Amino acid sequence: MKFSTQEEYGLRCLIQIATGTVAKPMTILEISQREGLTSTNVAKILHMLKNEGFIEGLRGQSGGYVLSRSPESIKVKDILDALGGNLYDDSFCERHAGSKAICAHDSGCSVRSLWQRIQEAVNDAIGDMNLADLMGTSRFQLKEGMVSLIQAEKVGRS
Amino acid sequence: MKFSTQEEYGLRCLIQIATGTVAKPMTILEISQREGLTSTNVAKILHMLKNEGFIEGLRGQSGGYVLSRSPESIKVKDILDALGGNLYDDSFCERHAGSKAICAHDSGCSVRSLWQRIQEAVNDAIGDMNLADLMGTSRFQLKEGMVSLIQAEKVGRS
DNA sequence: ATGAAAGTTGACCTAAAAGTCAAGATTAAA
DNA sequence: TTTAATCTTGACTTTTAGGTCAACTTTCAT
Numbered sequence: 417m418k419f420s421t422q423e424e425y426g427l428r429c430l431i432q433i434a435t436g437t438v439a440k441p442m443t444i445l446e447i448s449q450r451e452g453l454t455s456t457n458v459a460k461i462l463h464m465l466k467n468e469g470f471i472e473g474l475r476g477q478s479g480g481y482v483l484s485r486s487p488e489s490i491k492v493k494d495i496l497d498a499l500g501g502n503l504y505d506d507s508f509c510e511r512h513a514g515s516k517a518i519c520a521h522d523s524g525c526s527v528r529s530l531w532q533r534i535q536e537a538v539n540d541a542i543g544d545m546n547l548a549d550l551m552g553t554s555r556f557q558l559k560e561g562m563v564s565l566i567q568a569e570k571v572g573r574s
Numbered sequence: 575m576k577f578s579t580q581e582e583y584g585l586r587c588l589i590q591i592a593t594g595t596v597a598k599p600m601t602i603l604e605i606s607q608r609e610g611l612t613s614t615n616v617a618k619i620l621h622m623l624k625n626e627g628f629i630e631g632l633r634g635q636s637g638g639y640v641l642s643r644s645p646e647s648i649k650v651k652d653i654l655d656a657l658g659g660n661l662y663d664d665s666f667c668e669r670h671a672g673s674k675a676i677c678a679h680d681s682g683c684s685v686r687s688l689w690q691r692i693q694e695a696v697n698d699a700i701g702d703m704n705l706a707d708l709m710g711t712s713r714f715q716l717k718e719g720m721v722s723l724i725q726a727e728k729v730g731r732s
Numbered sequence: 733a734t735g736a737a738a739g740t741t742g743a744c745c746t747a748a749a750a751g752t753c754a755a756g757a758t759t760a761a762a
Numbered sequence: 763t764t765t766a767a768t769c770t771t772g773a774c775t776t777t778t779a780g781g782t783c784a785a786c787t788t789t790c791a792t
Contacts, residue, residue, distance in 0.1 A: 417577050417658050417696070419689065421750065427685050443768070456752055463770075476759035477767045492688070500575050527585050530650065530708060531577065537699030538575070541692055550684045579780065601738070614782060621740075634789035637738050 417534075423500040425453060426461050427550070430495065433471055434487045435551050441480025468498040487547035493539065495547070575692075581658040583611060584619050585708070588653065591629055592645045593709050599638025626656040645705035651697065653705070 428451050436442045436450075444462065448455040462481055465471050472484045483490070586609055594600045594608075602620065606613040620639055623629050630642045641648070 417575065417581065417654065419575050423575065424685065427688075431684060445768095454752075457750085459769075460751075466769095473769055474759090475757095475767090475769055477761055477765090479759070479768050481769095496575060527582065527589070527708070530585075530703075534696055534699055537695045538692055541695030545688075550688060603738095612782075615780085617739075618781080624739095631739060632789090633738060633787095635735095635737050635791055637789070639739095 420500045422461065422464070423496055425451070425457070426465055426499040427492075427495060429458060429461055430465060430470060430483075430490075430547060431550055433481050434483055434547050437480070437482050440478065441474045441482045443480040446480075464499070470495065470498070483547075487551060490547040491542075492545040492547070492550065493542045496542070578658045580619065580622070581654055583609070583615070584623060584657040585650075585653060587616060587619055588623060588628060588641075588648075588705060589708055591639050592641055592705050595638070595640050598636065599632045599640045601638040604638070622657070628653065628656070641705075645709060648705040649700075650703040650705070650708065651700045654700070 429447055432447050432450055433442050436446070444455050444458050447453075447462075448458040451458070462471065462473070466473055466481075469484060470490060471481050473479070473481055587605055590605050590608055591600050594604070602613050602616050605611075605620075606616040609616070620629065620631070624631055624639075627642060628648060629639050631637070631639055
């Protein structure tokens, strides 16, 4: 059982954006330097996060990336789902059934219930954790009202 | 977050061996047919399981594979660890730190604590589950004393 | 002994994920 | 309007996990 690098890097990029975009949007270059990743790779990851609706790209000379909503409203579970997919879902049995299609319809498939059980445990553990919770141990902590400031800035521009 | 196919197939092969080897050792061909996998692939997986000490290969015309100890004493956690490695371990930060080595020694690494938290949840969920527990929903249930019969057969031969 | 059934080994092939590259399009500030 | 900084896109390369193949060794039943 492993995390994909997309999950790891995506989450870290999100945390960077969340903690760093108080004064101004955070650029790809900035994120790549802070996380030690190449800027092209960061660009790819951010593009994915944008498609999933977590962040927003602001173009132009003073552009960069910004959270599309408050960190409190972005659930860790949603992030992980978007970046790496679920541990267990309905397609799992098909992918792992081998040449026989016994798994999905066979009540004797005892492995499936184990995967489901583990999945539930993970979901419980993550629970209602959100992006703001992950920012707790970071150097810069977003304070009350900062997000709305960013939001206002965005609205004012568009 | 995904399971590797090794974890999936390995676990299923183990269950097959555990439930099927009451009368005689289970052959690679038999397992491959029941699970819909190629026999060469099953051979590779079983070899791995053997190296990890879960099963034992019996050679010769009436050979096959047998559990090396009772299904009650084989913990699911140990199986998963052997087949797929841990979700989080000490090498994780190195692998995912990018070019900077900030993660392992930086208390500001907020992602790490999340991974650890999830790992703990999984461990709790699996807890003391053993191979015998997974056999519960299978067609053939191993009954009291059967394992010792197999053990006796093995001892008698050597 | 001998042959058939079984496991063993290591090299090889394939497919999917991860990461890179380069050209292009968009935007805001001067 | 020009320029510089940004994002966007799609094709390409690299890496790694998964799976295959074929020759070999071991063992038991006859």
